[in-house]
Amino acid sequence: MNEVTRDFFARPVLQVAPELLGCTVSHAGVTVRLTEVEAYDGSNDPGSHAFRGVTARTRVMFGEPGHLYVYFTYGMHWCANLVCGSSGVASGVLMRAGEVVDGLDLARSRRAGVRDRDLARGPARLAKTLALGRDDNGVDVCSPSGAFVVRAPFRDPPTGSSGARVRTGPRVGISGLGGDATAYPWRFWLEGEATVSVYREGAVRRPRAVDQPTGR
Numbered sequence: 001m002n003e004v005t006r007d008f009f010a011r012p013v014l015q016v017a018p019e020l021l022g023c024t025v026s027h028a029g030v031t032v033r034l035t036e037v038e039a040y041d042g043s044n045d046p047g048s049h050a051f052r053g054v055t056a057r058t059r060v061m062f063g064e065p066g067h068l069y070v071y072f073t074y075g076m077h078w079c080a081n082l083v084c085g086s087s088g089v090a091s092g093v094l095m096r097a098g099e100v101v102d103g104l105d106l107a108r109s110r111r112a113g114v115r116d117r118d119l120a121r122g123p124a125r126l127a128k129t130l131a132l133g134r135d136d137n138g139v140d141v142c143s144p145s146g147a148f149v150v151r152a153p154f155r156d157p158p159t160g161s162s163g164a165r166v167r168t169g170p171r172v173g174i175s176g177l178g179g180d181a182t183a184y185p186w187r188f189w190l191e192g193e194a195t196v197s198v199y200r201e202g203a204v205r206r207p208r209a210v211d212q213p214t215g216r
Contacts, residue, residue, distance in 0.1 A: 004152045006142045009065035013039045013084040013091035018166050018188045020082070020093055023152040028131035030103035030110075032120045034095060036189040036196045038171045040081070042090030045186075047171060047178020050090035061090035066142040070132055077124035080132050082141065082150070096172070096187070097121050099195045100129065117194045165191045172199055 004023070009016060017039040024033050040048040042061065049071065050058040060069045061083055069081040069092050081092035098120045100107045107119045107129045120126040127133075132148075141148045167189050170181035178184055189196045 002151060002153075004066075004142070004150045006064075006066040008152065009082060009084050009142070010086060011084065013041050013093060014186065016082075016084045017093045017186070018168075019152070020095075020150075021166055021188060021190050023150060024101065025095065025098070025130065026102070026149045026151070027136075027147060029106045030130055031101050032095075032098035032126060032130060033101045034098045035193040036097035036187070038094040038096050039186040039188070040092050040094065041186075042085075045091075045178060045184065046176060047174045047184060048090070048092075054090075058090060060138045061092050062088055063138075064140075066140060068132070068136055068139045068141060068148060070127070070134065070137040070139075072134070073124070078127045078133050079123040080127050080130075080136070094123055095126055096123050097189070097195050097197045098126055099193070121195045122197050167191050169199065172197060 017037050020034050020037050022033065024031050040050070042048050042050040043053070045051060050061045054062050057071060058069070060067055061081070063083065064087050065084050067083045069083050070078055072078055079094065081094050083092045085091040100116065100119050104116070108114075108116075110129055110131065111119050111125065118125065120129045136148065139148050140146055141150050168185045169187050170179060170185060171187045174184075
């Protein structure tokens with residue numbers, strides 16, 4: 001397997017996302033083979049954090065491709081994206097699920113009592129298993145001396161490194177226009193993998209009784 005270059009990420013997100021399946025990501029002593037990802041296309045995508053432009057939270061997504069966009073959600077979880085495309089135009093691939101292939105004992109210590117197949121099954125679990133958090137936002141994954149490494153086997157779509165077929169469908173937990181399965185079938189996963197997360201529709205949020213800022 002080979003470490004990916006910046007050119008790999010400097011392409012449209014819908015090209016990058018399925019090609020990340022079967023790749024491995026390594027950080028803090030644990031390596032995960034990606035089995036499920038989701039694509040987010042900035043201003044072209046109502047499901048993206050960057051849909052309405054640059055904010056303090058999304059600034060990394062508008063930067064150079066090949067960096068991590070790590071964000072906090074639901075007041076308790078970190079999740080991580082790989083920034084794609086070109087500088088000034090936000091897009092990224094959410095690392096949604098994977099299989100721990102190295103550092104299993106360390107991964108188990110970070111997710112005590114969890115079955116091995118569930119250690120990185122879901123974006124928050126994956127981030128915790130890899131010990132990703134606030135300080136990793138903006139990290140350059142293409143740096144030769146970087147702490148976060150992405151390695152990709154050479155292969156031809158539409159199969160992953162294991163030869164498994166790549167499947168597509170609606171993104172998990174996205175409501176509104178971005179959750180439209182016909183317009184945005186932008187979740188990609190390897191068929192038959194036990195670590196792929198269970199699909200659930202996004203909940204439609206009701207207006208608050210008192211108008212308060214949401215932080216998004």
